[in-house]
Amino acid sequence: MPRRPLTPPPPAAQSLERRIGAALTPDIVTASDDLALLITEVLAAIEAAAQSVERERSAALDLANSPDPTALLRAELSRDRLRAALPRLQRLLAEAEDREAAERWDAKYRRVESMVKEAARKFARYPQLLGELIELMTSTAEVDREVDQVNASAPAGELRRLYGVELSARNLNNFTADQPPIGRELKLPDWQHSGQLLWPLPQRLDPAFFAPPERGDPRLTSDSWWQVGDEQRVIEQARQEREAIEDEREKKGILRRQITSAE
Secondary structure, three states, X not given: OOOOOOOOOOHHHHHHHHHHHHHOOOOOOOOHHHHHHHHHHHXXXXXXXXXXXXXXXXXXXXXXXXXXXXXXXXXXXXXXHHHHHHHHHHHHHXXXXXXXXXXXXXXXXXXXXXXXXXXXXXXXXXXXXXXHHHHHHHHHHHHHHHXXXXXXXXXXXXXOOOOOHHHHHHOOOOOOOOOOOHHHHOOEEOOOOOOOEEEOOOOOOOHHHHOOOOOOOHHHOOOOHHHHHHHHHHHHHHHHHHHHHHHHHHHHHHHHHHHXXXX
């Protein structure tokens, strides 16, 4: 019987080997998706080559069929070449995945870095906004004091009353637990020393409030109590006016510091 001719590997195997060689070339960068697909094909080719080795081994043992003695060697060589290439391809895949992950991180880093710069540029306006907010709060407090005086001094029979600045701005009739005044809850730290608050302003306590009454103080008697009430109102009004002047001076000083800091 005639001997089987020596046949080259099938075109598919040649094409796979060329693709493996190209992927293993140092100057060529292959994407991880392409490497993963190539490894899948290599695993399938190794399985097919192993089966081919078994067939050629069985044929080589059958002398009646005049087997080709080199066919088994070619099958084993093809299988072993694929097996040798597999770990290198797997290393390339791991490197490609690491490289692409680093590239994605770098792109995200640059995008977020740009976001930080833009947000920081806006946040740097805090000193200017701080000055504006303090001016807003102080002017609101001044107008509210005027409102309180007008409402408290309304003549008998006069039903009109003024709402405060924030109530008017927010279109509220009164403050509640769910709708507290913003001005009361607002806290504004200093730009240079954020552990210090520039708003709310510290409340001054009148030392006279804590002083014990002197002997003969009419507040200790029931006589002429109404006169004492009038005197206390005058004293309280004078105190409020004095504190308003001091507050105004302090607010102007704060605004000057904030404007200087912003510049």
